[in-house]
Amino acid sequence: MNLSDxxxxxxxxxxxxxxxxxxxxxxxxxxxxxxxxxxxxxxxTATVVQKVGPVKATFKGAVTLSDMQPPESVTxxxxxxxxxxxxxxxxxxxxxxxxxxxxxxxxxxxxKVGGKLAQLGSRIIDGFAKKMADQFFTNFQDHVGxxxxxxxxxxxSEDTPKKGWLKRLVT
Amino acid sequence: xxxxxxxxxxxxxREDVRFLTGTGEYTDDxxxxxxxxxxxxxxxxxHGTIKSIDTxxxxxxxxxxxxxxxxxxxxxGGNPAGWLINSxxxxxxxxxxxxxxxxxxxxxxxxxYAAVIAETVEQARDxxxxxxxxxxELPAVVDMNDALSGSNFVHNxxxxxxxxxxxxxxxxxxxxxxxxxxxxxxxxLELVNNRLVPNAMEPRASIxxxxxxxxxxxxxxxxxxPHLTRLLISAFVLxxxxxxxxxxxxxxxxxxxxxxxxxxxEALVLAAAKKLGRPVKWTADRTESFLTDAHGRxxxxxxxxxxxxxxxxxxxxxxxxxxxxxYLSNFSTATPTFLHGTLMAGNYTxxxxxxNVKAVFTNTAPVDAYRGAGRPEATYSIERVIDxxxxxxxxxxxxLRRKNFVKPDQYPFASAAGLEYDSGNYDALxxxxxxxxxxxxxxxxxxxxxxxxxxxxxxxxxxxxxxGIAPSNLVGVxxxxxxxxxxxxxxxxxxGNLSVMVGAHSHGQGHExxxxxxxxxxxxxxPGVIDIVHGDTSKIPFxxxxxxxxxxxxxxxxxxxxxxxxxxxxxxxAGHMLEASEHDITLSDxxxxxxxxxxxxxxxxxxxxxxxxxxxxxxxxxxxxxxxAFYDPANFTYPSGAYxxxxxxxxxxxxxxxxxxxxxxxxxNIINPMIVTGQVHGGLAQGIGQALVENTTYxxxxxxxxxxxxxxxxPRADDMPMFAVDHNQGTPCTHNPLGVKGCGEAGAxxxxxxxxxxVIDALQSGGKNVTHIDMPVSPARVWDAMxxxx
Numbered sequence: 033m034n035l036s037d038x039x040x041x042x043x044x045x046x047x048x049x050x051x052x053x054x055x056x057x058x059x060x061x062x063x064x065x066x067x068x069x070x071x072x073x074x075x076x077t078a079t080v081v082q083k084v085g086p087v088k089a090t091f092k093g094a095v096t097l098s099d100m101q102p103p104e105s106v107t108x109x110x111x112x113x114x115x116x117x118x119x120x121x122x123x124x125x126x127x128x129x130x131x132x133x134x135x136x137x138x139x140x141x142x143x144k145v146g147g148k149l150a151q152l153g154s155r156i157i158d159g160f161a162k163k164m165a166d167q168f169f170t171n172f173q174d175h176v177g178x179x180x181x182x183x184x185x186x187x188x189s190e191d192t193p194k195k196g197w198l199k200r201l202v203t
Numbered sequence: 204x205x206x207x208x209x210x211x212x213x214x215x216x217r218e219d220v221r222f223l224t225g226t227g228e229y230t231d232d233x234x235x236x237x238x239x240x241x242x243x244x245x246x247x248x249x250h251g252t253i254k255s256i257d258t259x260x261x262x263x264x265x266x267x268x269x270x271x272x273x274x275x276x277x278x279x280g281g282n283p284a285g286w287l288i289n290s291x292x293x294x295x296x297x298x299x300x301x302x303x304x305x306x307x308x309x310x311x312x313x314x315x316y317a318a319v320i321a322e323t324v325e326q327a328r329d330x331x332x333x334x335x336x337x338x339x340e341l342p343a344v345v346d347m348n349d350a351l352s353g354s355n356f357v358h359n360x361x362x363x364x365x366x367x368x369x370x371x372x373x374x375x376x377x378x379x380x381x382x383x384x385x386x387x388x389x390x391x392l393e394l395v396n397n398r399l400v401p402n403a404m405e406p407r408a409s410i411x412x413x414x415x416x417x418x419x420x421x422x423x424x425x426x427x428x429p430h431l432t433r434l435l436i437s438a439f440v441l442x443x444x445x446x447x448x449x450x451x452x453x454x455x456x457x458x459x460x461x462x463x464x465x466x467x468x469e470a471l472v473l474a475a476a477k478k479l480g481r482p483v484k485w486t487a488d489r490t491e492s493f494l495t496d497a498h499g500r501x502x503x504x505x506x507x508x509x510x511x512x513x514x515x516x517x518x519x520x521x522x523x524x525x526x527x528x529x530y531l532s533n534f535s536t537a538t539p540t541f542l543h544g545t546l547m548a549g550n551y552t553x554x555x556x557x558x559n560v561k562a563v564f565t566n567t568a569p570v571d572a573y574r575g576a577g578r579p580e581a582t583y584s585i586e587r588v589i590d591x592x593x594x595x596x597x598x599x600x601x602x603l604r605r606k607n608f609v610k611p612d613q614y615p616f617a618s619a620a621g622l623e624y625d626s627g628n629y630d631a632l633x634x635x636x637x638x639x640x641x642x643x644x645x646x647x648x649x650x651x652x653x654x655x656x657x658x659x660x661x662x663x664x665x666x667x668x669x670x671g672i673a674p675s676n677l678v679g680v681x682x683x684x685x686x687x688x689x690x691x692x693x694x695x696x697x698x699g700n701l702s703v704m705v706g707a708h709s710h711g712q713g714h715e716x717x718x719x720x721x722x723x724x725x726x727x728x729x730p731g732v733i734d735i736v737h738g739d740t741s742k743i744p745f746x747x748x749x750x751x752x753x754x755x756x757x758x759x760x761x762x763x764x765x766x767x768x769x770x771x772x773x774x775x776x777a778g779h780m781l782e783a784s785e786h787d788i789t790l791s792d793x794x795x796x797x798x799x800x801x802x803x804x805x806x807x808x809x810x811x812x813x814x815x816x817x818x819x820x821x822x823x824x825x826x827x828x829x830x831x832a833f834y835d836p837a838n839f840t841y842p843s844g845a846y847x848x849x850x851x852x853x854x855x856x857x858x859x860x861x862x863x864x865x866x867x868x869x870x871x872n873i874i875n876p877m878i879v880t881g882q883v884h885g886g887l888a889q890g891i892g893q894a895l896v897e898n899t900t901y902x903x904x905x906x907x908x909x910x911x912x913x914x915x916x917x918p919r920a921d922d923m924p925m926f927a928v929d930h931n932q933g934t935p936c937t938h939n940p941l942g943v944k945g946c947g948e949a950g951a952x953x954x955x956x957x958x959x960x961x962v963i964d965a966l967q968s969g970g971k972n973v974t975h976i977d978m979p980v981s982p983a984r985v986w987d988a989m990x991x992x993x
Contacts, residue, residue, distance in 0.1 A: 115332040118247045144904055147247030147312065151490060151910030154902070 033122075035161050036140040039169045042177035045130040048137065049103035051176045052126065061171040063164055066090075072097050080112065084153040084160050089117030104128055118147020141165070209724035210941075213877035218715045227454040230408040230423050235482040238410070239268055241472055242327035243485070244317035244334050245494065246309035249343035249566040249905020250357070253307060256317055257335035264333055266326030268479055271471065272317045273306030279474075280439045282465055282530075286537035287682040288367045288562070296367035296562070299358035301530040303440065303467040303474070309338060310357055310529035311566050312907055313494025315467060320475050320483055343566040343905030347503060347524045350563050357529055357564040366527055366536065366562035371544035372621055379557035382518035386509035390592035395977045396580045398501035398526070398899035400915055401573055405456025406487035407496065411472030415480055419447050424469050426452040427462045427708050428748020429740050431685070435465040435533065441473060448473075452738040455710035459889070460572040461496040462710070463750045464533040493910040498899060499573020501526035502539065506584045508592050516607045518555035519547055521584060527562045528569035535571040536562065541681055542577030542669070542751075548618040549585040550629045550665045550843060551607040556619040566905040574889055575948040576751060578668040579955060586664045586956035590963065591974055600960070601637070604665050605630060615937075622669060624841045626934040629665055632867050636663075636845035639927050640865035648849065648862075649968065657851040659862070660965025664957040667843040670945030671756030673836035688835035689758035690744035693722065693765040695773075695828035697814035699807035700732040703765075706746005707758035708738050711885075712947060713878040714754060718762055720874055721941065725766045727793040728806055744831050752945030755874060756840045756936065763940040764832030773809045775824050780804050780812060840936045840944040844868040848957040852965040857986030859962055861891055865927040866953060871936040871944035879946045883928050886950020892918030893951070894958035898979050916979075966992070 041048050051057045055076055059068035062080060070076035075096040082091065093112030100106045104127060111121035122143030129136040145157055153160070206212040221227045258270040281300035288296045305316040317334050321327035344350045344357055350364035357364055370376060383389055409424040420443055426432045429450040437445045455462060472483040487495070503524045509517040525539035544558035593600040608629040609616045616624045637643075645661050652659035672678070675686035692704040703722060707714060715735045723730035736742050746758060770790055777795035778785035781802045788795050796803040812819065813828035849863040866883055873879055896916035900909045909915040935942030955978060962980050966973040971992040976984050 116328075144906075146249075146904065146906050148490065150312075150902065150906035150908060151493070152913065154906070154908040155914060 033143050033145070033158055033161060034141065035143070035165060037165065038136055038138040040131070041135045041137055041173060043135060044133055045103050045128050045135045048128055048135040048176060051172070052106070053097070057175065060175050061168050063167045063171070072100065084149055085156045086152055087117045087148050089114035091120065114149065116148065118145060118149035120145045120149060208730060209720055210874050212720060212875065214716055214720060214730070214875055216713045216716045216878065218709070218713065229405055229454050229456060230410060230425050231486045233410060233423055233453065235410060235412055238482045238484050239320050239322060239479060240324040240327045241318050241320050241475060241483050241485040242324060242331050243315040243468070243491070244319070244331045244336065245491070246305065246312055246314040246316060246338065248309065248338060248340045249312050249345070250341040251309050251338040252341060253305065253309060253316060254337040254339055256337070258317065260335065261319055261330040261333040264326065264330040266322035267319060267330045268322065269320045269475060270317060270330070270334070271304060271475065273302055273304040276303040276474070277306060279303060279441055279470070282435065282467065283439045283533070284531040284536050285533045285684050286541070287684065288369055288536045288540050289682070290368045291370040291373055296536060297361040297363065297365070298531060299361050303470045311568050312905060313491065313568060314529065318471050318475070320479060343903070345565055345567065345901050345903055345905050347526055347563045347565065350565050351561065357566055364564045366531065366564060369540050369544070369560045369562070371540070371558045372556065375555055375619070376557050379518045379520050379555045382555050383507055383509045383520055386517050387512045388510045388592070388596060390508045390510070390588055390595055391505065392588045392591050392975060393505045394584065394587060394975060396500045396502040396504065396583055397893060397897070397978045398570065399499040399573055399893055399897050400493055400899050400909070401459045401461035401496050401499060402492070402917060403457035403459060403461060403496070406489060406492045407462065407466065407468065408484070408486040409469045409472045410482055410484040411474070411476035412482035413473070413476040413480065419449070420473055420477070421449045421451065422469060422473055423451045423453065425455050425462050426450065426748070427455070427458040427710060427750055429708065429738055430706065430745050431463070431748050432465050432469065433740050436470060436473070440465070440470050443473070449739070449741045451740070452708055455708070458710045459574045460499065460576060460750060463748070464497055464571060466495070490910055493915065494907060495568060497532045497535070497569045497571035498528065499570065500580060501570050502580050504580070504584050506588045508588045510592060510596070514596060514598055514603050514606050516551050516553035518557070519553055519585065521547055521558045523558070523560045525560055525562045526565055526567065526570050528565060528567045530569050532569040532571035534576070535569060537683065538572045538577045539580070542572070543581050545620045545622050546578050546581035546667065546669060547585065548620040549582070550604070550609060550627070550667045552609055552613070553607065553619055558620070567901055572750065574886065574951040575668070578948065579890070579952045582664070582666040582952050583956045586666065587959060587975070590662070590956070590960045594967070594974070600663050601633060604663070605633060608665070623838060624667070625838055625937040626871070627667070627841060627843050627869060628932065628934050629843060629845070631932050632843060632845040632869055633665065635929055635932050636847050636865055636867040639867060639929050640847035640863065642847065645849065652851050656854070658854055658965040658969040660850050660852065660961040660963065660968060662848045662850070662957045662959065662961030662964055664846045664953055664960065665844070666846070666953045667841055668752070668948060668952050669839035670752035670842055670948070671836055671840045672751040672753055673757060673839060675835050685747065686835065687747055687757070688833050689746040689753070689761050690831065690833045691758060691761040691765045692744050692829065692831040693762070693769050695769060695810045695813065697811055699810045700734070702734050702736050703762060704736045704743040705758050705762065706744055706748065707754035708749045710749070712749060712754055712882070713875065717755065717875045717878055718759065721759060721762055722766050725763070725770065726806060727791060744833070752842070752947040752949070755941065755943050756939050756945050757834060757836055759941055759943060760836065760939045761832045761834035764834055765830045768830035768832060769828060772824070772828060772830065773806070776809050776812055777804050779820050779824070780809065837938040840871065840939065842868060842870050842944040842946065842949055844949055844953050846953040846957040848954070848961040850958065850961040850965055852962060852985060854969055854989065857982035857984070857989065859895060859980055859982070859985060861895070861922070861924050861958060863927070864891070864924050864954065866950060867929045867932060868946065868949050869933050869944065870930050870946045870949070871933045872942040873930060873933065874941070874943065876930065879930055880928050882946045883930070883950045884926055886948060886952070887926055887954050888918050888923055890951040890954030891923060891958055894955040894978050894980060895922065896979050896981070
């Protein structure tokens, strides 16, 4: 399965770069992520609960980062094992392009699934991956980018942590 | 005149009462005291090195009694191939070991590398998830061309993925090449015989049990041939003495070939039962069936037909790659060779046939015999290329076939592919087909379809198959490691009822109804007093089981021979009772009479005398009335047929609808025409399923994508037309006592090329020059072919 797309993130490139290497941030953004630990140098380990069509499983995975060119690009490789549900593994090339105060995030993902995921989910896996990516970037935008909620609804921002991740970090 | 009993009667199947009322007893229905449950850990990768398997967490889970890995079976034997094939250069085939559980490497998705035994199936399933297997994924070998050209081996120890390179008939190779080189016309076709999942309604299941006090093992299992399974386990795999192992195949819900073979799960439950001292049951779930039942077909073929200017066939030359999957299953080497190559002369007087078959290991499930086994592949290749030749030469496809048919006065006929056909009348079958299918009315129907915007096509096919696989002497020379006889014991009880113990196994064939018809006819008694016993090695004589449409021709003949012995002995007893010579005794309608007198005794009186031998000539005749016969046939039987199909193709969508299907078969003599009709219907449905919808798909990583009914399409009743079936044109088999041939596989052999020929005809009628579409002829493929033809 191959998936490539690009997203405009409403934040500066350095901030986006830092965010994609932060396990806490990734935990917030990866749909179904229960646990995420590690460092960019050592790699991350993660636990993700997901349902692909009829297959629901807890995936335990390891992710390594290589070819890091801060703050421009990184190659990500990972594998998640879901026990009887099978496995998913793959890699992604991520490239960040500064565009004023915004950042364009380009990604190319190559992934393969095996076991029950392939046997029962092959027809829906492309759609599933697309949905996962959309959800990830929606979350990412919510946490990293300037929060549109904040701008349109200043009252809500006073007592809720709805601020973007970076703004919480710097304010 | 239809009869209502005995041979030729359309007797209702007595076994259907229990099948239709939910009272059949299948392996999974059997509950043994203190039974435990096995669940297997199966590979999720197609190819990988097993670095370590940590079972400690699984072993500590609630209810877990034992965990086995491949390490536990290193010392026991492999599951062998039943047929030795030698390559063209004389080298024997490669036979890598097929272990009980994978060891060292996993070689296909679903390959079992560990098993958990627990108190409940749920506990076993949970524990399987806790097994920590470190398996290093290797690149998968999936495509047969890649397998043959690359250096990535499924079995490292043999350093090739080619199992064998077989030529048939090797002495004809040069002459065939020359005939093709010099022919007036050569038609060439490249095709794929699509891989199929057997999909028996009942998944495989096994229960192993062990009695420590006597050392006896019992295996209840879903088998088409319990004695063969016992032999394989005893002689090759576990070494249990045959007299210490009983194999019971109770009611079995369909096999289609996939339950011929011995599988590792059977050995595992026996070994586990001994270790635990408790019965161990395993029942496959549907995914396991998809992943691990031996698949069928999977040939990639190039066939050439050479013809002279008059349309006489000069030679068939075939080049086939046959996928055997990751391991050799028991008959996987016989199926693409002697069950395929020997049929490559078809129904025709063609003088030269040469077949080359390369069997190829890949990281996919093993492939073996599936309903028809080699013969559907042969028929499909031959009948598709003939159809293409007829179109290229602008000849009528029926006339072209008739021009080359073996004629009735040519029997026995030595075919160019090495078989001796004993009987047949292919023109008579074609005549009958033309009548039943109303070929004359086709053009009218075509116009009616065109008026609806649909393209109607007519397809025809003639097939021959070799059934009742035999004789032992011949198959031994050809490499078979087993004999192919069968056996029956007829036991007449004192009160005049009979138990007939047969080596054949019934899993949908209706033996419990048909075999009594034979015995009842011979003895002149009511078939209702005759009971068939099958499937239990402790009760039946050593028989080879049911596959290759052999039960009636081979085991039925053994039943005849045993019944003849019963009659001979009964005549002696009757002679004594009537104070006459046994030579003067005649048997008619169940009554023994002295010729030319009114003195007689009934069959029941003779039976009683045999067991209560008062005033009995013990010095001349033993008490009792029980006889056994083993029957080893002199030749295969050769059923044949002429099939026709009409399809409607929607040119807007590519959707194919089978509108008419006609099957005219020569099965020799018929014992029960209703059962025969049912067998043909089932075969047609399976053949049409292969032609239109069924397909097994592995991705490039060896992942099985069509592993459930969401992605593997099964034919449904509404995919089928009403079938027109005729089997009144039989020419009796000349070498078995019943004159019968075999009907179980015919429909699945004859129908796929008929359907595809009809689809091509429909597209041609719509002005699309499409010459071939691979099965399944799905709407997407048809639509694609139509677009590319423009």
